[in-house]
Amino acid sequence: EAGVTQFPSHSVIEKGQTVTLRCDPISGHDNLYWYRRVMGKEIKFLLHFVKESKQDESGMPNNRFLAERTGGTYSTLKVQPAELEDSGVYFCASSHPRRGGRDEQYFGPGTRLTVT
């Protein structure tokens, strides 16, 4: 079974440019999460999809970030326009819903975003 994959692994862009990160969850996983780790800080939740619907986007920093999940499969996270403070590692995770919420989230390798 393939794990969670993320593309690209690294991205270097200039301030003001646009970047789109992609996540392919494990097949059959309805839950998809985005997290971010800014240098020297904790890994923080950004948002949660259940299939194609946004269940919780309380962690999205501002309206420069837009996440989509087309057809409940892969997800994209677009940053437009990028700012210096957006630099960090963006992780995607997926899980299969379990009774009582006892989900195990499987993480991808992350995309390291550097904004210069």
Place this chain on the structure above:
Amino acid sequence: AQSVTQPDIHITVSEGASLELRCNYSYGATPYLFWYVQSPGQGLQLLLKYFSGDTLVQGIKGFEAEFKRSQSSFNLRKPSVHWSDAAEYFCAVGAPEYGNKLVFGAGTILRVKS
């Protein structure tokens, strides 16, 4: 709101020595607890989890963790560390009423000296 504290940013142990990584959480009820490991260049790998029941849980790679409700702790242990255990370790808390989003500690970087 949930929070997780990993008080040790760096820990160095000798190969073959025992290891304990500390994790304390703040949450009103019994949360779901996780330990993840990130090796250089890799993603986060789930080491073990606690949902309920036996408070001593076994994980992969010879790791175990003990949930202590009275201390709000979920410390990770390994009796004998191998050089390949050098990595960054994250404790995380989740709860169904929060949609299972995970709240992470700051991480502990483990160095293993030979």
